[in-house]
Amino acid sequence: MKQEKPSLDFERVLPHVSIDCVIFGFHENQLRVLLLHWKNSHTWSLPGGRVFRDESVQAAVYRILEERTGLREVFLQQFYTFGETDRLKNTDFQAIFADFGFDLEAGNVLFDRTVTVGYYALVEYSKVRPTPDFFTDECRWWDVQELPELIFDHKEIAEKALQTLRRQLSYQPVGLNLLPEKFTMPELQKLYETILDKELDRRNFHKRMLAYGILERLEERRSGGAHKSPYLYRFDLPKYQKALEEGWKGDW
Amino acid sequence: MKQEKPSLDFERVLPHVSIDCVIFGFHENQLRVLLLHWKNSHTWSLPGGRVFRDESVQAAVYRILEERTGLREVFLQQFYTFGETDRLKNTDFQAIFADFGFDLEAGNVLFDRTVTVGYYALVEYSKVRPTPDFFTDECRWWDVQELPELIFDHKEIAEKALQTLRRQLSYQPVGLNLLPEKFTMPELQKLYETILDKELDRRNFHKRMLAYGILERLEERRSGGAHKSPYLYRFDLPKYQKALEEGWKGDW
């Protein structure tokens, strides 16, 4: 898909505010993050963008997410807003934009200081069609453990996202949108282990998950593996939603 | 303290971004929130303000907090950024500013759509000197259960803050900055009960708190009460800090 040179309708964009997304996917037992590579450079960045003046921040995130992945159905979570003054320091935006054929004056609001709202998304890897934009020539997955150099404070943003996701794991269900519709218990366990970066006991994991009561076991099994064929499970949507809203371990 | 009419140095302010603070205090076994009353109106609002162009968002929050309370030592937590387009709808800012003697043109950036970053603060009630600003004539505490009408989406902001504080309680210590330096176990328990809006068992609370290992029991007791005099406790700062950073119940 070719990306047209955007019209850069400055009036349409809300200045001083931006969005950055940490898009998590799960593939081959790895937790991955979707990154963009900027043309004529060695830098990678998180997918992100601007908010239109007549658009809510959340709507902007969904728009950006769809542009980069083709997906609308994702789990989305705002986790932090980054407001340091030196977030974008040492970045010559004017030169960058000039490279791309935009002749902007030095005082353009796009070069102004920007506060960015961080969101993380959980998406189904196989459904994603990674799509670069006009400024980037590659959009691909990276293992969360081996991220490349990132521009601005994007490293910090990605780390905070992972940290928040880990915490989410302890009081909310995770897995829907990140796994395919049907999955096996070992697959779900691998997901948890990858996010937590920690091994878990197979049997206890099994029991605990079932105890949460958000899984539905199907009659089918996954064959083709080199060993005993595991059962397939599916999330019970209503119960999953309920667990998401209420959380668990909220006692005290 | 008289508040001077501010110079409204528009150039100094970062447009489209603002801050709102939910300042929690604890007094007479009530959890309270500090609110401002606007002159010539019936509306109350959360303390908030603008970020200067050369100031980080966090620094702005500390500045605003100090202006309204006189305090610098507070527990501060960013909890959400509110980015709906209709947050400030139905508000005639031009008229309001005109009331205050500012003759601003309709297109002034101050009237523009604004994304607000929500923080909550925990402060020691007795140390606070509530101070209104130029636009407000009263700054006082309200019981969190009986808030008045609030402007904009401030009700929603306050509720989300309380909700986040409740969650914090389950994986981090709370109490420092909210209680005086020395306090009794029943007082700490009341604080927890008030935040959770739920009664707790005295003995189990006692044990659990001590088990966290963040308290230091003093020799003194609080006399004067009509009954058996309770011990005084104090937070063990280093251990408290450690618990804040590491949290508890993060197992999986």
Add this chain to the structure above:
DNA sequence: ACAAAAGTGTTGCCGATACACCCATGA
């Protein structure tokens, strides 16, 4: 002396952990 509040201890349940055995499958 009595009521009310505070300090401390005991029991039992439940959930989480640690660990063992059996079964299915492909090579």
Add this chain to the structure above:
DNA sequence: TCATGGGTGTATCGGCAACACTTTTGT
């Protein structure tokens, strides 16, 4: 048939909730 991974069961431990008794203090 054997190695590997997957399904299921059990014993134990620890934390938390439920609960009772004693002590202190002011009136």
